[in-house]
Amino acid sequence: xxxLLSILFLIIIFAGGVLFIIVPHKTISVNExxxxxxxxxxxxxxxxxxxxxxxxxxxxxxxxxFRDDLISIANKIKDNKxxxxxxxxxxxxxxxxxxxxxKNKQVKAxxxxxxxxxxxxxEYQNIKSVIVYKNRALQMFAxxxxxxxxxxxxxxxxxxxxxxxxxxxxxxxxxxxxYLPSNINxxxxxxxxxxxxxxxxxxxxxxxxxEYMKPHYKEYLQFNTDHHWxxxxxxxxxAGFCNAIGxxxxxIEKLTRKVIPNFLGTLYYYTLSEGLKNNKDSVEYFKVQVxxxxxxxxxxxxxxxxxxxxxxxxxxxNAYGVFLGGDFPLTxxxxxxxxxxxxxxxxxxxxxxxxxxxxxxxxxxxxxxxxYFEGSVKKLVNDNKITDILFAHNVFMFNASYTISRExxxxx
Amino acid sequence: MVFSxxxxxxxxxxxxxxxxxxxxxxxxxxxxxxxxxxxxxAWGEPIWFVLLIISAIVDYLNGIFVENNKDSKIAMLGVISxxxxxxxxxxxxKYADFFIENVNFLLGSSFKAPGLIxxxxxxxxxFQTISYTIDVYNGKVKAQRSFLNFLTFVTLFxxxxxxxxxxxxxxxxxxxxxxxxxxxxxxxxERFCKGLFKKVAIANTAGAIANQLLDKxxxxxxxxxxxMGLIIFGLQVYYDFSGYSDMAIGLGKIFxxxxxxxxxxxxTAKSITDxxxxxxxxLSTWLSDYIFTPIMIRFRDHRVASLIIATTTTxxxxxxxxxxxxxxxxxxxxxxxxxxxxxxxxxxxxxxxPSIVQHVYFIALIIPSWMLFYYTDFNKIKILGATIFSFNxxxxxxxxxLLIKENIFWLILAILFSLPTFKFLNGxxxxxxxxxxxxxxxxxxxxxxxxxxxxxxxGSSYNPFLYFRF
Numbered sequence: 001x002x003x004l005l006s007i008l009f010l011i012i013i014f015a016g017g018v019l020f021i022i023v024p025h026k027t028i029s030v031n032e033x034x035x036x037x038x039x040x041x042x043x044x045x046x047x048x049x050x051x052x053x054x055x056x057x058x059x060x061x062x063x064x065x066f067r068d069d070l071i072s073i074a075n076k077i078k079d080n081k082x083x084x085x086x087x088x089x090x091x092x093x094x095x096x097x098x099x100x101x102x103k104n105k106q107v108k109a110x111x112x113x114x115x116x117x118x119x120x121x122x123e124y125q126n127i128k129s130v131i132v133y134k135n136r137a138l139q140m141f142a143x144x145x146x147x148x149x150x151x152x153x154x155x156x157x158x159x160x161x162x163x164x165x166x167x168x169x170x171x172x173x174x175x176x177x178x179y180l181p182s183n184i185n186x187x188x189x190x191x192x193x194x195x196x197x198x199x200x201x202x203x204x205x206x207x208x209x210x211e212y213m214k215p216h217y218k219e220y221l222q223f224n225t226d227h228h229w230x231x232x233x234x235x236x237x238x239a240g241f242c243n244a245i246g247x248x249x250x251x252i253e254k255l256t257r258k259v260i261p262n263f264l265g266t267l268y269y270y271t272l273s274e275g276l277k278n279n280k281d282s283v284e285y286f287k288v289q290v291x292x293x294x295x296x297x298x299x300x301x302x303x304x305x306x307x308x309x310x311x312x313x314x315x316x317x318n319a320y321g322v323f324l325g326g327d328f329p330l331t332x333x334x335x336x337x338x339x340x341x342x343x344x345x346x347x348x349x350x351x352x353x354x355x356x357x358x359x360x361x362x363x364x365x366x367x368x369x370x371x372y373f374e375g376s377v378k379k380l381v382n383d384n385k386i387t388d389i390l391f392a393h394n395v396f397m398f399n400a401s402y403t404i405s406r407e408x409x410x411x412x
Numbered sequence: 413m414v415f416s417x418x419x420x421x422x423x424x425x426x427x428x429x430x431x432x433x434x435x436x437x438x439x440x441x442x443x444x445x446x447x448x449x450x451x452x453x454a455w456g457e458p459i460w461f462v463l464l465i466i467s468a469i470v471d472y473l474n475g476i477f478v479e480n481n482k483d484s485k486i487a488m489l490g491v492i493s494x495x496x497x498x499x500x501x502x503x504x505x506k507y508a509d510f511f512i513e514n515v516n517f518l519l520g521s522s523f524k525a526p527g528l529i530x531x532x533x534x535x536x537x538x539f540q541t542i543s544y545t546i547d548v549y550n551g552k553v554k555a556q557r558s559f560l561n562f563l564t565f566v567t568l569f570x571x572x573x574x575x576x577x578x579x580x581x582x583x584x585x586x587x588x589x590x591x592x593x594x595x596x597x598x599x600x601x602e603r604f605c606k607g608l609f610k611k612v613a614i615a616n617t618a619g620a621i622a623n624q625l626l627d628k629x630x631x632x633x634x635x636x637x638x639x640m641g642l643i644i645f646g647l648q649v650y651y652d653f654s655g656y657s658d659m660a661i662g663l664g665k666i667f668x669x670x671x672x673x674x675x676x677x678x679x680t681a682k683s684i685t686d687x688x689x690x691x692x693x694x695l696s697t698w699l700s701d702y703i704f705t706p707i708m709i710r711f712r713d714h715r716v717a718s719l720i721i722a723t724t725t726t727x728x729x730x731x732x733x734x735x736x737x738x739x740x741x742x743x744x745x746x747x748x749x750x751x752x753x754x755x756x757x758x759x760x761x762x763x764x765x766p767s768i769v770q771h772v773y774f775i776a777l778i779i780p781s782w783m784l785f786y787y788t789d790f791n792k793i794k795i796l797g798a799t800i801f802s803f804n805x806x807x808x809x810x811x812x813x814l815l816i817k818e819n820i821f822w823l824i825l826a827i828l829f830s831l832p833t834f835k836f837l838n839g840x841x842x843x844x845x846x847x848x849x850x851x852x853x854x855x856x857x858x859x860x861x862x863x864x865x866x867x868x869x870x871g872s873s874y875n876p877f878l879y880f881r882f
Contacts, residue, residue, distance in 0.1 A: 010429075012859075012863075050458055053454075053456070060423065061869070071874045077864065077868065078871070081822035082820040082822060083821075
């Protein structure tokens with residue numbers, strides 16, 4: 001009895017050690033959307049760099065007994081370190097933990113069959129801090145006017161290269177201005193958008209998406225648990241776009257409203273906040289009335305694959321994939337509208353929710369995802385007699401030098 | 413490898429325990445210790461573990477050489493050779509880049525820095541072996557004739573990578589013959605679990621919070637955020653380091669060794685001098701024995717001058733030992749200044765004040781010192797320094813306030829347990845005078861520490877993709 005502690009300690013470490021070997025291991029973590037670390041193979045290179053032993057440590061912790069349960073207990077412990085405000089919590093992750101996992105190991109745990117796994121270092125935005133306010137997760141944005149000027153310069157180069165094409169610029173807010181209290185975020189997004197629009201070159205037309213969305217901010221414009229905007233948010237931006245190009249938007253009542261329920265997005269998995277879990281999203285989308293045909297070009301291939309404007313089978317954590325079926329280097333949409341107008345859209349994944357509405361006003365819509373497209377925009381514009389070009393990004397992407405350098409390269 | 417990993421606790425430790433405790437002979441036990449210690453070390457240092465072995469060989473031979481030539485002047489050669497070798501290692505691996513950067517800066521030259529990566533624990537084991545040879549020279553210890561025993565001393569994994577700096581004189585007898593007992597094992601487990609908890613539950617959390625407060629745009633740090641950040645960073649350094657020492661001492665006890673203590677509630681100090689008697693004691697006694705005292709003896713005819721030279725040198729070395737960068741040197745000299753200030757005259761005045769005044773004086777000096785430890789960039793130190801000392805412009809940002817509020821229970825406990833709260837509670841428990849109850853209470857608290865630490869370690873393996881695809 002005197003050495004009860006030693007006995008208990010020995011039982012724990014030996015039982016843990018033996019069970020680790022006996023119990024079969026999982027290969028994928030659904031919550032984390034990644035492959036769990038496998039046991040590494042020993043090579044000289046591996047050993048020399050220290051990667052071999054690191055990987056064994058990682059293998060051990062990734063495959064530990066009752067890992068999922070222990071993680072949720074750990075979160076409960078962490079939740080009780082102090083007083084949580086009922087309506088606002090800030091989450092920041094250590095820088096180190098970002099680098100622990102090999103990006104190649106990402107998987108879509110609940111894979112949409114059309115969504116490909118892409119391993120590009122720059123396709124990810126490294127999130128600094130996420131704020132959960134009244135059970136809605138939002139990212140803090142802070143832009144620089146220098147970056148805005150750089151992006152304007154790039155769009156000016158496009159206007160110069162295609163003097164007869166209309167060039168539009170649409171900066172999409174990410175929800176902080178609309179939904180965060182002013183002592184945390186005071187108009188950071190609109191300040192940036194204004195400085196971007198004020199520095200636009202002659203002939204580049206700003207799209208006032210922000211102003212068109214703002215009066216409706218009490219509606220469901222931004223997801224609670226995901227970093228994207230909703231189909232409804234995109235609709236108001238579309239109304240702003242129509243106003244700028246002088247057409248009238250199709251009234252929202254005339255569109256077919258559909259809903260995919262039970263969507264838990266990326267920001268939930270980032271924070272694992274209970275409040276978010278109880279505030280699941282639903283993905284609302286409004287189908288256009290015109291007939292469309294659409295096809296996309298996968299990476300490293302010139303063969304188009306048939307797709308549709310709405311991947312209606314999307315569900316669960318991938319429900320946002322309903323818009324265009326995900327991100328592809330190039331998507332071409334052909335509409336039943338015959339007016340000779342053809343638009344090329346540069347976008348990030350925010351654009352996905354927006355692009356479908358354009359089918360009501362353009363004969364052809366070309367959609368370039370700035371991360372993956374490797375071809376020549378000059379050729380694309382000239383061969384297809386493009387009449388309009390739209391830069392549709394969220395403010396984070398307008399504020400990123402990577403976007404600028406990618407889109408400048410495409411112009412070469 | 414680190415103690416605070418699942419692999420260590422559930423794989424490495426059980427296996428070495430089996431081998432160690434099913435071996436009868438002390439010699440074989442040493443073989444097992446050396447073997448596993450090398451694996452432990454090579455885990456994080458796959459190539460440079462060779463240095464450790466070479467260092468052990470060099471000092472083993474030097475020790476014997478010095479002893480064999482005890483009465484002759486050439487014994488000094490052994491000491492010099494040890495100094496050249498070990499300090500050479502340190503200079504090459506730890507200070508070369510720093511040195512070349514400074515030369516380049518001063519001369520405008522452009523020598524290429526070698527860019528070597530600092531081998532784990534090199535600062536600790538070189539100091540250990542240097543002191544061994546000097547002690548042999550001074551006749552304080554006898555040279556170890558068995559290479560196995562000497563190798564056991566140098567490689568002993570519990571204290572290998574982060575101290576305490578266990579000097580040869582402390583464990584010399586235990587190297588050849590030691591008692592392993594359930595009593596020691598039990599104490600060792602208790603100490604180890606406490607240390608693990610300090611590291612995993614307190615230091616790691618403190619690290620995350622301190623980073624959030626201090627590691628952002630330096631201009632945007634507010635008065636409140638700055639002070640809280642420095643306090644929490646101070647807690648992180650203490651818990652990290654003393655937790656590691658606890659684990660080392662505990663593991664030592666499990667294997668039958670008694671190491672020296674390394675921390676004695678340093679934040680209860682009543683002056684900076686007092687702090688250095690309680691903080692990282694194995695380093696400060698080392699510096700005192702091999703740097704401070706020899707200088708004092710050399711210049712003993714000039715009391716004030718000797719004090720100034722000895723103190724400044726000691727704290728300069730101490731600063732540099734903590735890191736090859738000017739901010740660490742400044743950190744060391746900062747303490748040197750206050751120690752000198754105290755020993756020249758202020759200590760006498762301070763002693764006459766109530767102890768609360770002494771504490772306040774100490775706390776007011778210690779918290780800002782962590783700024784010098786945290787930032788390597790002097791510009792940042794300047795800006796944050798201006799923020800936290802502008803008492804006419806006291807401000808707090810919402811993010812820091814929220815962060816502190818969200819961690820307030822944790823923070824109170826972390827501060828309480830950096831004071832001798834445990835001792836106090838133990839005293840209360842022991843009043844029960846019922847061994848069974850005391851034992852059950854102790855055991856359940858310790859097991860709880862261990863289990864919570866393991867849960868948190870598993871929790872920290874949660875690594876979702878933080879890069880969002882836009």
